[in-house]
Amino acid sequence: MLDELCINISNRLNTGILIVDRHYNIIMWNRFLEVHANKSDNKVIGKSIFTVFPELPKKWFERKLSSVVQLKTQSFCGWEQRHHLFELSHSRPITTDSHFMAQNCTFLPVEVEGEVERICILIEDVTDVCHYQSQLNKALQELALSNRIDGLTQAFNRKHWEECLAKEFSRARRYKHDLALLMLDLDHFKLLNDTFGHQGGDLVLIETAKKIDKLLRMGDLFGRYGGEEFAVILPNTDLEGAEEVAERIRQSIAKNTIDYNQKIISVTASIGVAIIDSNDTRYEDLISNADLALYQAKAAGRNRVCLAKEVATI
Amino acid sequence: MSTFELNEDQQDCLQELINVAMGQASDQLARYLDTFVYLKVPSIEPVNSEQLFETLNQDLKAAAVVSQGFFGYEGIRGEALLMYQPQDSHRLADLLGYEAGEMTFDEQIIDLSSILTTTFLNVFASQIDNQMSYSAPRLLSANNAKVSEHLNQQSFNWDLALKVKISYQVTDYSFNCDMVLLIPEEAINNIKAVIDRILEDF
Known part of the structure; x- marks a missing residue:
């Protein structure tokens, strides 16, 4: 009953949830990702994350996940450093000029009997934040210029x-x-x-x-x-x-x-x-x-x- | 003495918890980074918000400061500041095991900060039967003047915080950085309650 509730909620979240095993095979993803990646379950579940998302920087990604497994601690990747990891569509295709969803990604270790067996990746859509921050930076630059001219x-x-x-x-x-x-x-x-x-x-x-x-x-x-x-x-x-x-x-x-x-x-x-x-x-x-x-x-x-x-x- | 100050027993106990956590954290970091990581005996002291800028100022020769919030059960929470010196930043990608072109400087220090903070605090939390969650690490500023400005311009909504400073040294890469944990007023009492419970069990 509770499981069903959790699945129901995870499919309504506006955050992507992706779980991979230690060999980078996708075990589960939620509806948010299914929709924004526009791929069907049978082409994703059980497949390597690098096959489903060939845009991922493979070496970087493997090293990132190795820190999560070895140190048993979470890791982050923010939009300010990398605009996006996954090429996903987003919720403001009309009113922003962003082609792909700007993302904040969190990599969480999932431990089974003291060992990290799986890694849960949370993907937040921050296209909005990214858009307004860029606008703000542009305004600040213009202000700095008009202050000198x-x-x-x-x-x-x-x-x-x-x-x-x-x-x-x-x-x-x-x-x-x-x-x-x-x-x-x-x-x-x-x-x-x-x-x-x-x-x-x-x-x-x-x-x-x-x-x-x-x-x-x-x-x-x-x-x-x-x-x-x-x-x-x-x-x-x-x-x-x-x-x-x-x-x-x-x-x-x-x-x-x-x-x-x-x-x-x-x-x-x-x-x-x-x-x-x-x-x-x-x-x-x-x-x-x-x-x-x-x-x-x-x-x-x-x-x-x-x-x-x-x-x-x- | 302010009610927020730790008494001698509490201070010793916290020091001991931190020492043990430092030992385990440096062991884990050494395995992951494949090089020795030395953690220097920490200083623990209360700071008030007016002093914060001053006490940090010695450290603020820093080229960059990364902030990451942490929060656990029983109201244990605070903010970790990682401070980097400009001359120490050249071989970071190498140290982290990434290719040089793979990461920008900002990403390297954010990644390393997160690793240092979470590794240490995870071990610390497990010692007090707690578990920490973390916010995403944020680069406050990658420029000395701006860091001072950033902190100087704030009017803080807290008066007193507990400051724990731990220095990291990676001699093989001649790399140093400081981790400053700042625990706000209301969380100090929560930490004291936890420490008192541990002291009672002895």
């Missing part, structure tokens, strides 16, 4: 860019590497905003940021410093190299024309260039030096590149 221009935001500079600065000092910094300001941007409206101004910022980004190398760090001010960190770059990059950026911006409401907007930029100096103790010193060069470029008539070294010698 300036929404308008897609360059790094000020906070993240400055953290990058602090890191690059201390690295360059420690290893005595070169480090250059460009500070870039769009010329007469306020006038441009007044003429074309803020949406026109925004478009100029977006298009200019795109232009600059295209000219940079891997490892260069590009950020929006303020309203119409951009900044670029150039690791392992000397003054000459930095000037070259700055000049290329200046020319590219000056040549660029932006279509806005059937009007053509063109814009120029002034750029200050500084490199790390043995007198610089803080990364803010590097910013100040580049800033001074930028003012110099503005004062000398805009649309030009000035080097901090020249400022110092004046």
Whole structure:
């Protein structure tokens, strides 16, 4: 009576139950597995588990079960390490993108007179958990990204860019590497905003940021410093190299024309260039030096590149 | 003295039960892993929830921490934390008898944690005529900073726990790890009741 009840319940469980002997032959399984594997009893009972489920990693599986037999203790296999062991269908084929059921498997020793004669494998459907965890991870990644990016221009935001500079600065000092910094300001941007409206101004910022980004190398760090001010960190770059990059950026911006409401907007930029100096103790010193060069470029008539070294010698 | 603290007899008795369990567990592990496994004499001490982070902090140079819950009859329950050092993790697959490409690092330490925890606690449970069940082992974090963060950010809903720390050494593979069993307040009284019963039988 109780046996019948147990079989009845085991066939209604939403957990797979599979029992094998020590030679990996299947002794029993419940309805959950029958349904999700879509195989009939007579092709399963008495057959080797490796024949019924050829997808199982045989060597791994044998070693796993040997720990259960020898140590007489249960063993686990979770979806986070192996998405699934058995290729089974699952209960959310429509609303998730999982092809097979994500599984948590438990291997239980079944002892007969002190020896492990059989192993009971419990298979839980965790496709749901797996799906939501993946969604969460994706959301966290997006959040981490949006925390670093300036929404308008897609360059790094000020906070993240400055953290990058602090890191690059201390690295360059420690290893005595070169480090250059460009500070870039769009010329007469306020006038441009007044003429074309803020949406026109925004478009100029977006298009200019795109232009600059295209000219940079891997490892260069590009950020929006303020309203119409951009900044670029150039690791392992000397003054000459930095000037070259700055000049290329200046020319590219000056040549660029932006279509806005059937009007053509063109814009120029002034750029200050500084490199790390043995007198610089803080990364803010590097910013100040580049800033001074930028003012110099503005004062000398805009649309030009000035080097901090020249400022110092004046 | 807090009512949760063990008296000298109880402490000795628990120590003895653990020693015997360690002996048998190391024997079983040696057979299965085919190499000698040394278990170092454990430390048993109460910790409160504020101290937990501090006391674990010495161990938290750990590269990874795996947690596994255990629960038996008579209200014996707790959580086992297995802590791994980064330099000790290279030959784990080898030690476990798997091929190098067969398992990720996470899977290796989870597998080993489960083996160490359940082997020891099964023997321990059989000594007190009990039987343990286990939750699936979970990797808390495979990164030192994150482990500290993980524990530091929690406000625990317990005040006091019994901490049993056992160190495992596998010299042939120059591998070490620590197992910390944490038994929550309400379970300490249950353990004490079991210990008292054993002491009475002597």
